[in-house]
Amino acid sequence: MAETIFKRIINGEIPCHKVYEDEHVLAFLDINPISRGHTLVIPKEPAETLDQLSDDASAAIGRVLPRLCRAVQRATGVQAYNVLQNNGAGAHQAVFHVHFHIIPKPNTREGLGVGWPARKLDHAAAAALADEMAALASE
Numbered sequence: 324m325a326e327t328i329f330k331r332i333i334n335g336e337i338p339c340h341k342v343y344e345d346e347h348v349l350a351f352l353d354i355n356p357i358s359r360g361h362t363l364v365i366p367k368e369p370a371e372t373l374d375q376l377s378d379d380a381s382a383a384i385g386r387v388l389p390r391l392c393r394a395v396q397r398a399t400g401v402q403a404y405n406v407l408q409n410n411g412a413g414a415h416q417a418v419f420h421v422h423f424h425i426i427p428k429p430n431t432r433e434g435l436g437v438g439w440p441a442r443k444l445d446h447a448a449a450a451a452l453a454d455e456m457a458a459l460a461s462e
Contacts, residue, residue: 324369329420333367343391347383350391357426358433360399364391364423371419372410384423392425401427405435 331337332351339351342362353361364387368380376384388406396402407424409416428434 324371325419327418327420329363329365329418329422330369333365342394343387345383345387347380348387350387353424357435358399358401358429360395360401360425360427362391362395362425364388364425366421370421372416373408373421374410376421384421388423388425395425395427399427399429401429403428403434405437407435 328337332339333349339349339354341349341351343350343364347367348364349367350362350364353363364384366376366380366384368377370376370380373381392404392406395404405424405426405428407426408422424435426435
């Protein structure tokens, strides 16, 4: 994995506005926020995408993410928020180190805007796909 700006922040080479840190996770304010309180949550373990992250690092993120969401809500006074995590350039990932965005949504003009081009589900194809994914998930 190439060195990223997040690795440099973890190493203390680049300053950040730290919100939380433990031995596995670092959270800090986004330097280009979409809204006030926009926070990044990153594992200290280097991994480009979520599927490459270890179970231990994933569990550490999962343990603190709800706590950080509550902190963002209380500090900003905003109840609505998005948690966003992108994997790969095709999915709009810009920094190739796993990271989660907590983005407060104070109103319709600020925060994350999301398009959702929903389609009809083919139930026969979905059943086959779900079976295949279930078998792969248990490996």
